[in-house]
Amino acid sequence: MHYPLYVQRRDGSGYRGTFADFPWLEMGGDTLDDLTLGAERLVQRMYHQSARIIPAPTSDTTKLQALEMDDGTGLWIFVDVDLADVQSHSVFVRLSVDKSLLQAIDQAARRLHMDRSAYIAQACVHELAHEGDDCALLRF
Numbered sequence: 754m755h756y757p758l759y760v761q762r763r764d765g766s767g768y769r770g771t772f773a774d775f776p777w778l779e780m781g782g783d784t785l786d787d788l789t790l791g792a793e794r795l796v797q798r799m800y801h802q803s804a805r806i807i808p809a810p811t812s813d814t815t816k817l818q819a820l821e822m823d824d825g826t827g828l829w830i831f832v833d834v835d836l837a838d839v840q841s842h843s844v845f846v847r848l849s850v851d852k853s854l855l856q857a858i859d860q861a862a863r864r865l866h867m868d869r870s871a872y873i874a875q876a877c878v879h880e881l882a883h884e885g886d887d888c889a890l891l892r893f
Contacts, residue, residue: 754809755833756774757817757829758792758830758832762826767781767783774866792832797838797839806870858873
């Protein structure tokens with residue numbers, strides 16, 4: 754899958770990059786090849802054997818340019834992230850919620866640059882922590 758990476762020059766030499774779909778991941782490299790290879794490996798390590806659902810890549814350049822991370826000093830490149838060997842422990846769950854609640858969830862998830870599933874999972878982990886269910890939290 755081709756994920757957009759915002760690339761900027763580092764002070765001195767090299768590059769730093771941030772994924773639009775994984776904004777919490779930052780990586781660096783001496784060359785663009787180093788940066789893209791490191792970025793692909795980082796995503797693979799983050800999601801292999803995890804319970805996180807891998808978000809679909811953003812391909813709309815208008816949406817990318819509107820992101821806060823795009824300050825006009827860098828450029829967008831697309832990194833091919835091979836997810837063939839990445840195995841997730843995520844499971845599909847079907848649930849019903851009020852339509853207005855779902856809209857509020859989607860809006861909040863977008864503000865945090867997350868997908869709906871990640872937002873709901875994070876909310877559940879937060880609630881478990883609030884309830885003091887330490888045993889359940891150790892599994893995450």
